[in-house]
Amino acid sequence: MKTAYLYVRVSTDEQKRKGYSLPEQEDRLLKYCDYNNIEVKGIFREDFSAKNFNRPEWKKLIATARNRSKEDKNILFIKWDRFSRNIEYAYEMIGMLRKYKTTPMAIDQPIDFSVPESTVMLAVYLSVPEAENSRRALNTANGLRRAKQMGRYPNKAPVGYINLTTMDGKKIIAPKQPEAGIIRWLFHQLAKNIHRVEAVRRMAEDKGLICSRSYFSKLIRNPAYCGLIPVRLSSGEQYMVKGIHDSLISETLFYEVQRIITTKRKTSSKREELKAMFFLTGFLTCPLCNRKLCGSFSTGSTKKHPYYHCRGRCKTRIKAPLLNESYQQELQRLMLSEKAVNIFNCVLEDWNTNTQKAEYLQERQQVVRKLQEQELTLSQARKLFIAAVLKLDDYSELKREYRVNSKCLKKELNDINEKLKNIDKQRQQGDRPIVNILQGFSSMDTTDKKHLVNLIPPLWVDYKTGDMSLDLNTALSKILLTKKHRSRR
Structure with missing residues (x-):
């Protein structure tokens, strides 16, 4: 009695097509074996594409054929497109199966391998599925291209x-x-x-x-x-x-x-670390030789220690945290004068508050309008469903889309309302945060710190104690005062 293994395969896009389901293929193969007195040694069911042979169940089938390479056997399937949709891989696999004394056979497209002319029909059977795949891929690519030309994004939505x-x-x-x-x-x-x-x-x-x-x-x-x-x-x-x-x-x-x-960045992570720590570099001079001090880390037994130091023979070296902290303390003593506070309040009231609030209000109106459109769409769909114009599946799909869209829009609306509340809180706080305008120096970016030091550089520095004074130019001295001067007024 002849023996055979049954191989049934279906891909995702073929599952709903009549005649391609796994049970239908299996039933036809079993009837064929029963009619031709063929013993079924095993059934391998695959839910995978046939563009190559990298398929789980096919690998198991090949392993079984390899282990029983001494006995003649067949692999039965419905058509050759169940076997492969790539003619190059198909011929390679047929040659491999021949070494294991295994013959692939399609019951709807029979081939007699003992007849040389049959290879022509085999080429036809194998090339047609590959041509179908190529045509389907081309049609898909053209469809995606047309959608993009119309301004639509046909792929999976990017993050955001x-x-x-x-x-x-x-x-x-x-x-x-x-x-x-x-x-x-x-x-x-x-x-x-x-x-x-x-x-x-x-x-x-x-x-x-x-x-x-x-x-x-x-x-x-x-x-x-x-x-x-x-x-x-x-x-x-x-x-x-x-x-x-x-x-x-x-x-x-x-x-x-x-x-x-x-653009290739010239700064490395090490240079960024140096800039962040030694933001006073270029503004400090050596007390012995008057050279500009630079910054570097000195490696200790357990950790690295930052220093401002001189590159001359005097070997001057000062702890960087001491001078950095002193500079920040001097900045925190500076505050805006009363006239400057009034000007800043007018500017912020006009731009930072009113303009931002107008933008947020406009965004809120747009979101509310979109929510209303979603409600109207669902209401119309409900009427069509009641009138039996819209099917249950379509109505359920619309409801699902409505829930997703509404959830996103409501989240966006809550975010806008939160921003509007924050603007109202800022108005109630008055000018107190504006007075101490330099309090946030430590949280600034390195570039902003360097820019501020350039505007307000150190004037005099005691390198033993770390005490220093700041150099306010004519323009800054008119809008910035120290706190002790402010209190005397």
Whole structure:
């Protein structure tokens, strides 16, 4: 009696097509074996694509055939497209099976391997599925290209967006909070060109953006965030199309970030560490030889110690934390004069408060309008469902989309309301935070610290005690006063 192993396979896009389900294939193969008096040694069921032979169940079948290579046997399947959809891999696999005394056979497309002319029919049977795959891939690529040319983003939504479906069945993407706000923030941080890309990624991760290094590198290069969609032609050329989705950042900001991240940075992490610690470098002079002091770390037995030191023969060396702390204390003694406070209040009231509040109010109106549109859409769908115009599956899908969209919009609305509350709190606090304008020096970026030291450099320094005085130019002396002078007035 002849023996055979049955192989049934179906891919995801074939599961709903009649005649391609696993039970139907298995039933036909079993009937064929029963009619032809063939003993079934095993059945291998596969839910995998046939573009190659990297399939779990097929690997098990090959291992079984290899272990029983001394006996003749067959592998039965319905058609040759169940075996493979790649003619090159198919011929290679047939040769391998021949070494194991195993013959693949399609019951609907029989081939007699003992007849030389049969190889022509085998080539036809194997080439047709590959041609179908190529045509399907080409049609898919053309469809995606047409969607992009219309300004739609047909792929999976990038981080910060969510895939949605409109009433007419079109796929769109919409901003998703809080990821959208974090991405907007990280682009602004990269545009400052202060931190390394990896440092910005870690800061974004602390804010809640979960993203690997490789994906983050792709994320900051994705033009979809500025509202552009790249379209690649068959010739290999690429051009940008304005997308119909809402952008998170401006095109100017996006291309500025691209310029920064593609330019080789001259600063290393070690230099950034030096700049952060020795922000007074260039403003301190040696008390013995009048040379400019530089900064470096001295390696101790347990840790490194930062020092400002002279490169001359005098070997002057002063602890950096002592002078840094003294400079910050002197800055904290400075405060705005009453006239300057009044001017700052007018400026902040006009721009930082009123303008921001107007923008947030406008954003809130847009979100409320979108929520109302969602409610109207669901109401219309409910009427159509009651009138038996809309099917249950379609109505359920609309309700699911409504819940997702409404949840995102309500979250965005809550964020805007929170920002408006913060603006009202700032108004109630008065001018007290504005008076002590230099209190936040320690939390500033290194670049901002260096800029401030350049505006207000040390005038006199006692290198033994660390005491120092600051040099206020004519303009700054009119708006900045020390606290003791302020109290005497």
